[in-house]
Amino acid sequence: MTEQAAPRRRGRPRGGSDSRERIIAAAVDEFGEQGYEASTIRAIATRAGVDSALVHHYFGTKADLFAEAVGIPMRPDVDVPGILDGPRDEVGERLVRYVLESFEQPEVRRRGVMLMRTAIGSRLTTPLLAGFLSRELIGRIAKRLAVDDAELRATLVASQIAGMLLTRYVLKLGPIAAATVDELVTRVGPTVQRYLFD
């Protein structure tokens, strides 16, 4: 792309009150499309219509900006305990529904897909996704199970949920991408239930 073709908005060269939000949105797009390594602060600044210096000023390094950008608007720390504490024979279905209904929101899906792409695509950022899953999902579930193999059970749950999100939202494999939330809750819920309690 030539300099001329880039969608710069030079009318407000630095520090507009919405610059921060524009930079975050541009970072989400850039990381999602290019992956972590190939993304540059310069390209993100161009997308946001600001100078690179402003990006560095607000967010520091590319790694700092990435960490900020992947703050996906889900609160498993708030939501998962309630799911686990409800009626026990429907925990699997409730957990699958919670994840899917979250990802049906465009902003969660966009950032979640970006996180999966970048984290899996690069050795540098893989620990970011592994850490997120371990801390926010597996750790919270294992703590409630209170059995010897709680960590393995919770990790198996994570494996099915990660595989479901990957095939539905990233690989977009036909039948699983086309299925309704209800249908997937019915099919995948019992798997999660069995990993947790059987």
Added chain:
Amino acid sequence: MTEQAAPRRRGRPRGGSDSRERIIAAAVDEFGEQGYEASTIRAIATRAGVDSALVHHYFGTKADLFAEAVGIPMRPDVDVPGILDGPRDEVGERLVRYVLESFEQPEVRRRGVMLMRTAIGSRLTTPLLAGFLSRELIGRIAKRLAVDDAELRATLVASQIAGMLLTRYVLKLGPIAAATVDELVTRVGPTVQRYLFD
């Protein structure tokens, strides 16, 4: 890395009988470490100790070389039909065991992990993994099931297998990375069995 430090073997500058194999091995390493976008023919040539021109001569573009490099040494076209045709109540366990025992071979694991990383990390190469799964796994399974929802059932199987490989070999989440093949066959086999037949 400086020019000097690169492990070039200039004694045989072009067309040695093993150059082709060295280039493939170098491509597997480079794609696996850098991802598709950040990998270059030049870096692959340097790793292989040959000139870039020789890489282009043998393999054409980066995309062509990638396609060649991901030819992972598994033959689902040969193996999966036999798994599906054996005793029906153990199909799930046999399928999980087949995938895990394949990935326990270092050469399969190395290339399989590279394929997952690059395909998920980049929009350009995502269709490569989706196509592989659809053609080699989902298509073959669905054809044997001969029920209305065979494609969805086979895709759910793919979702669990992809999630298992991702969490064990790429994210390396503790308990699933440490589990034995037998333990995972026991835990995950029934999931696959249920998706196929229940």
